[in-house]
Amino acid sequence: GDSVTQMEGPVTLSEEAFLTINCTYTATGYPSLFWYVQYPGEGLQLLLKATKADDKGSNKGFEATYRKETTSFHLEKGSVQVSDSAVYFCALSVGAGGTSYGKLTFGQGTILTVHP
Amino acid sequence: EAGVVQSPRYKIIEKKQPVAFWCNPISGHNTLYWYLQNLGQGPELLIRYENEEAVDDSQLPKDRFSAERLKGVDSTLKIQPAELGDSAVYLCASSLDGRPNNEQFFGPGTRLTVL
Numbered sequence: 001g002d003s004v005t006q007m008e009g010p011v012t013l014s015e016e017a018f019l020t021i022n023c024t025y026t027a028t029g030y031p032s033l034f035w036y037v038q039y040p041g042e043g044l045q046l047l048l049k050a051t052k053a054d055d056k057g058s059n060k061g062f063e064a065t066y067r068k069e070t071t072s073f074h075l076e077k078g079s080v081q082v083s084d085s086a087v088y089f090c091a092l093s094v095g096a097g098g099t100s101y102g103k104l105t106f107g108q109g110t111i112l113t114v115h116p
Numbered sequence: 117e118a119g120v121v122q123s124p125r126y127k128i129i130e131k132k133q134p135v136a137f138w139c140n141p142i143s144g145h146n147t148l149y150w151y152l153q154n155l156g157q158g159p160e161l162l163i164r165y166e167n168e169e170a171v172d173d174s175q176l177p178k179d180r181f182s183a184e185r186l187k188g189v190d191s192t193l194k195i196q197p198a199e200l201g202d203s204a205v206y207l208c209a210s211s212l213d214g215r216p217n218n219e220q221f222f223g224p225g226t227r228l229t230v231l
Contacts, residue, residue, distance in 0.1 A: 004158075032217040043120075044159070044207070044222040051217040089158050093216035102172060102214045103149065106158025 002027045006090050006107035013080055013114050021075040021110050023064075023090035031092040033057075033066050033073040034104065038087040047075075047088070080114045087111050118142070120223035122208050128229045134196035137226045141189070141210030148185060149220060150193050151207040159207055165191065166214055195228075203230045 007022040025031060035047040035057070048057035053068035062077045073090060090107040121140040129135050141148050146167050151159035162181070164172040167188035176183065180199070185191040195202055205227050209220040 034219075036222075043224040044209075046219045046221075049217070049219070091158070095216045102147075102164055102216065103161040104151075104159070104220060106160070108157050 002029075002031070002092060002094055002105050004090050004092055004105055004107035006088075006110050009109070010111035010113060013112070015082055015114055015116050016079045017114075019075070019077040019080045019084075019112070021088055021090075021112070023073045023075065023107060025071050025073065025090075025092050027071075027092055027094050029094035031094045033064070034091045034093070035062070035064055035073070035075050036089045036091060036106075038089070038109075040086070044089070080112075082114045082116055085112055085114045120208055120210055120221050122206075122223035122226055124226055125224060126227050126229075128231065129198055131200055131230050132197040134194065135198050135228060136195075137193045137206050137208075137228075139191045139193070139208030139223060141191070141208070142221055145210035145212055145221070146188070147211045147214040147218075148191050149209040149211075150183060150191070151209065151222075153205040153207055153225070155204070162193070164214070171214070198228075198230045200230050203228055 003026045005024050032051040034049045036044045037047045038044050048059040050057040050066035056065045064075045087109045089109045091104045148165040150162040153159040163176045165185045183193045205225040207225045208223045211218045211220045
């Protein structure tokens with residue numbers, strides 16, 4: 001079935017460090033890919049998305065590129081801030097032909113803590 | 117514009133008791149989802165509605181869980197009877213329609229503790 005694998009966490013960085021959170025997926029259809037973020041005490045919210053191969057999603061300084069050849073959608077940010085501390089979820093949703101049609105399939109989440 | 121509203125935010129019950137969760141989606145959103153999130157894991161879909169029709173309930177444990185979305189707006193998820201393993205966060209989400217590339221908007225969730 002369809003699945004998402006995120007890098008093991010938690011991740012702890014100093015402010016202004018470079019961030020990468022790895023995400024790879026398995027899908028039988030043609031997935032759209034998402035990064036959702038959950039800040040402390042808040043609900044899940046969309047950070048960025050990409051709906052076809054080679055698309056780059058970006059928001060708030062975060063970027064991720066849809067790599068079909070490596071089935072990956074790694075999240076990057078050049079300079080993290082304390083306010084970026086949160087749990088990050090990679091997810092996919094598949095169109096026709098996939099078992100995940102109409103639903104989000106999430107990875108297990110990566111806890112990011114940024115220290116001043 | 118109001119987001120997805122869920123209540124209650126927290127619920128503590130004894131095992132074997134019934135419990136119900138309520139969700140009000142964003143106005144105009146036809147698709148509604150209930151997800152289950154266990155501690156340290158990503159959410160997993162329980163049921164998806166298109167208007168008032170449940171179009172995917174394959175992951176809903178139907179022996180104890182039920183859901184409804186009367187009139188295609190609000191939705192209620194019920195557990196009867198609750199078991200210890202049901203302790204988790206129950207998330208409701210909505211989207212404009214069920215297309216896979218659409219953003220899903222999540223509510224704050226209901227944290228259930230079963231004692």
